Amino acid sequence: MSKVVEISPTTRHEGHSKLVLKVNDDGIVERGDWLSITPVRGVEKLAIGKTMEQVPKIASRVCGICPIAHTLAGVEAMEASIGCEIPEDAKLLRYILQCANRMHSHALHNILSLPDMYIPGTDVKINPFTKEEPVRSVALRIQRLREIGQTIGEIVGGEAIHPSNPRVGGMYKNISPRAKAKIYDLAKESRVLAQEQMEFMIAVFRNYQKRDWAEVGGVEVPILKDLGYHNQGYMATAPMYGSSSLDENPTWFPERFTEVRPWDWYMGEVEIDEADPNYPIGGTTPVGNKAWPQMEACTGVPLYDGQPVEVGPRARLVQFKNYDEKGAIGLQIARQMEFPETAYGIIDAVDALDTSGSVLADDIPQGDGTLGWAANEAPRGTDVHLARVKDGRVQYYGMLVPTTWNFPTCSRALTGAPWRLAEVIMRAYDPCVSCATHMLVIDEDKRLVAQKLIQ
Amino acid sequence: MDVLGNYKSAISARSTDKDIQKKAQDGGIITTLFAYALEEGIIDGAIVAGPSDEPWRPEPTVATTKAELLAAAGTRYTISPNLYLIKEATRSYGLDRVGIVGVPCQIQAVRKAQLYPIGMRDVDDKIALALGIYCMENLSYQALEAIVEDHCNQKMESVKKMDIGKGKFTVYTERGAVSQMPLKLIHKYVQPGCHVCLDYVANLADISSGSVGSPDGWSTVFVRSMKGNEVWDGAMAAGLFETKPMDQVKPGLDLVKKLATEKITKNQKNVDARKTVGLKADGTPKGLRNPYESP
Numbered sequence: 001m002s003k004v005v006e007i008s009p010t011t012r013h014e015g016h017s018k019l020v021l022k023v024n025d026d027g028i029v030e031r032g033d034w035l036s037i038t039p040v041r042g043v044e045k046l047a048i049g050k051t052m053e054q055v056p057k058i059a060s061r062v063c064g065i066c067p068i069a070h071t072l073a074g075v076e077a078m079e080a081s082i083g084c085e086i087p088e089d090a091k092l093l094r095y096i097l098q099c100a101n102r103m104h105s106h107a108l109h110n111i112l113s114l115p116d117m118y119i120p121g122t123d124v125k126i127n128p129f130t131k132e133e134p135v136r137s138v139a140l141r142i143q144r145l146r147e148i149g150q151t152i153g154e155i156v157g158g159e160a161i162h163p164s165n166p167r168v169g170g171m172y173k174n175i176s177p178r179a180k181a182k183i184y185d186l187a188k189e190s191r192v193l194a195q196e197q198m199e200f201m202i203a204v205f206r207n208y209q210k211r212d213w214a215e216v217g218g219v220e221v222p223i224l225k226d227l228g229y230h231n232q233g234y235m236a237t238a239p240m241y242g243s244s245s246l247d248e249n250p251t252w253f254p255e256r257f258t259e260v261r262p263w264d265w266y267m268g269e270v271e272i273d274e275a276d277p278n279y280p281i282g283g284t285t286p287v288g289n290k291a292w293p294q295m296e297a298c299t300g301v302p303l304y305d306g307q308p309v310e311v312g313p314r315a316r317l318v319q320f321k322n323y324d325e326k327g328a329i330g331l332q333i334a335r336q337m338e339f340p341e342t343a344y345g346i347i348d349a350v351d352a353l354d355t356s357g358s359v360l361a362d363d364i365p366q367g368d369g370t371l372g373w374a375a376n377e378a379p380r381g382t383d384v385h386l387a388r389v390k391d392g393r394v395q396y397y398g399m400l401v402p403t404t405w406n407f408p409t410c411s412r413a414l415t416g417a418p419w420r421l422a423e424v425i426m427r428a429y430d431p432c433v434s435c436a437t438h439m440l441v442i443d444e445d446k447r448l449v450a451q452k453l454i455q
Numbered sequence: 456m457d458v459l460g461n462y463k464s465a466i467s468a469r470s471t472d473k474d475i476q477k478k479a480q481d482g483g484i485i486t487t488l489f490a491y492a493l494e495e496g497i498i499d500g501a502i503v504a505g506p507s508d509e510p511w512r513p514e515p516t517v518a519t520t521k522a523e524l525l526a527a528a529g530t531r532y533t534i535s536p537n538l539y540l541i542k543e544a545t546r547s548y549g550l551d552r553v554g555i556v557g558v559p560c561q562i563q564a565v566r567k568a569q570l571y572p573i574g575m576r577d578v579d580d581k582i583a584l585a586l587g588i589y590c591m592e593n594l595s596y597q598a599l600e601a602i603v604e605d606h607c608n609q610k611m612e613s614v615k616k617m618d619i620g621k622g623k624f625t626v627y628t629e630r631g632a633v634s635q636m637p638l639k640l641i642h643k644y645v646q647p648g649c650h651v652c653l654d655y656v657a658n659l660a661d662i663s664s665g666s667v668g669s670p671d672g673w674s675t676v677f678v679r680s681m682k683g684n685e686v687w688d689g690a691m692a693a694g695l696f697e698t699k700p701m702d703q704v705k706p707g708l709d710l711v712k713k714l715a716t717e718k719i720t721k722n723q724k725n726v727d728a729r730k731t732v733g734l735k736a737d738g739t740p741k742g743l744r745n746p747y748e749s750p
Contacts, residue, residue, distance in 0.1 A: 151577075154545075154546055154576075154577060155546055155547060155549055158543075159546075165546075173543070173547045175547045175548075175549065176547060176548045176549055178499070178500075178519070179546075179547055179548060180549070182549040182551075183549075
């Protein structure tokens with residue numbers, strides 16, 4: 001007889017989500033539903049009728065962790081719709097921005113996932129805020145990496161959070177030679193730090209993989225070898241930057257994308273009949289409460305070729321670098337393996353950058369209502385924005401963001417894992433829930449009337 | 456009320472640099488201090504009122520060399536929105552230590568940005584040197600055009616120097632003409648915002664400077680903060696300034712105090728008058744917000 005456990009809210013990730021898990025007598029998940037319960041942003045609705053310059057700026061406000069990805073995807077969706085090619089130097093600046101954002105975001109995620117892990121060779125859980133070595137110097141290294149990423153983002157983007165410099169048609173400003181030198185110095189410094197950080201994190205994750213058990217809320221939970229395995233496909237558009245409908249060979253295909261409503265995807269109403277008050281951070285939801293995932297989920301369920309797919313670091317590595325490790329830890333390791341490339345990417349791009357080159361297209365068409373899309377490889381996966389621009393105004397705007405893709409995929413990856421480790425699997429996806437939330441319209445009988453905006 | 460603000464020392468000074476003297480309005484204090492700070496690495500660049508396409512219209516510029524500073528030397532009696540560049544200087548210009556020069560209200564804005572850096576992320580800690588210049592009131596560019604071209608009858612392009620002193624606005628042209636008009640005729644052109652300003656000598660700057668109180672070609676300098684003191688002492692030790700004590704120069708500190716008091720008393724009246732501007736629905740005065748009082 002299966003029982004239902006609910007972990008709400010889930011912790012140590014961006015946004016507000018919960019896990020509703022059907023578990024068997026051994027505490028193994030038979031069916032897991034991971035769903036977003038973040039309040040709806042409504043950005044896609046706000047965008048309609050606004051000028052094409054305004055909309056990417058509004059879109060970036062959906063969240064503060066990867067605003068750079070949303071700005072770039074938004075700006076490029078506009079450019080794709082109006083058919084505007086931007087100068088090479090503007091592309092390089094955007095590439096630097098992208099690398100800087102990924103460097104900071106991956107480093108930030110390290111802080112979030114470390115507390116699940118153990119200092120290699122011991123049974124001591126890592127507290128990233130302790131003063132004790134070796135954790136202290138790792139925390140400082142993470143902070144420095146984030147500082148470098150954010151500083152470079154600030155120089156190139158005008159602001160590290162919600163960058164002001166990218167605009168439809170290129171960038172507002174090129175950087176000065178002095179700023180170029182500063183970026184180069186910072187990237188050189190981070191290259192070494194990123195390598196060290198990658199090696200340390202991989203050692204920690206490998207050590208976790210080799211352990212027999214992990215302690216969660218005072219219970220020793222077996223770590224299965226296939227923790228977080230799933231059989232879904234992967235979707236990625238580029239190893240680092242992205243793709244758009246302007247590309248000669250686009251790597252994302254809108255016709256392969258479909259979407260179902262959460263009503264048709266998630267579990268119906270269930271009563272919670274198992275709880276653990278000792279589970280970290282306040283225990284799980286007490287017995288007797290009810291959960292209704294198909295009503296509560298605030299996201300659509302996007303499908304690619306009719307199936308949920310995984311996006312993110314592993315998807316990129318699988319598609320472009322022949323990586324093949326499955327499971328939660330495989331995903332974590334893939335993320336660390338992207339670290340050095342962020343620093344190398346900045347160094348290469350800044351080398352190629354001409355600081356006196358023009359960064360704004362000579363001619364910016366105002367659009368004729370063509371559908372354009374741009375996919376940006378945000379730190380946590382493919383972020384696709386779609387837009388129709390006519391006479392400089394946005395007629396339609398859609399955001400297909402990374403974690404929306406990962407919700408159903410990760411839910412499948414939960415099957416077969418001990419429920420106390422479900423959060424460890426979920427955190428491996430580096431979820432960023434707030435941008436994944438979309439508008440639902442519910443009538444008085446709490447029935448889903450329409451779930452529109454993307455389709 | 457202390458109209459001159461806090462200061463460690465008040466000195467009458469003049470730059471010893473001949474290039475700067477030639478270009479400067481009075482003593483060349485700001486240009487010399489920035490040149491010294493650039494040389495010493497106290498700042499990486501300074502936001503100054505640089506030249507623009509139109510004659511006598513200043514444009515905020517980031518100067519990173521002495522040549523760029525010299526191009527920006529001298530006073531233009533109109534607004535240069537230097538604060539506009541303060542964020543960009545730390546961004547695409549890549550500066551870590553920014554110097555900025557401004558009139559009192561701009562220095563107030565700098566300090567406010569440092570105290571409460573909303574929208575100024577990572578800017579507040581990068582302001583390394585804030586230099587202030589005395590300001591009685593400011594004019595828009597159109598007002599300056601009207602004064603020079605209509606009142607003084609000179610073409611903007613041919614003007615070599617403008618000066619305010621001894622109750623007169625004076626225009627010197629390239630062909631040697633000198634045209635003057637009484638200052639009181641200028642008042643109608645002054646920006647409305649200037650009528651509620653209670654700061655004459657940039658009380659919040661690290662160092663503030665202006666011609667008032669010192670003889671022609673010299674400037675009165677107030678060294679205010681620890682940082683300002685450090686920079687001033689360094690520049691003095693490097694022999695960049697010749698100085699005279701304030702009590703030995705004519706007209707001396709008394710004139711500065713007199714003008715400051717005049718400005719502040721006059722504007723205080725405007726501030727007070729605004730308390731009763733407008734009416735609420737019940738007939739009681741609504742009043743405009745007093746920027747000098749916390750709500």
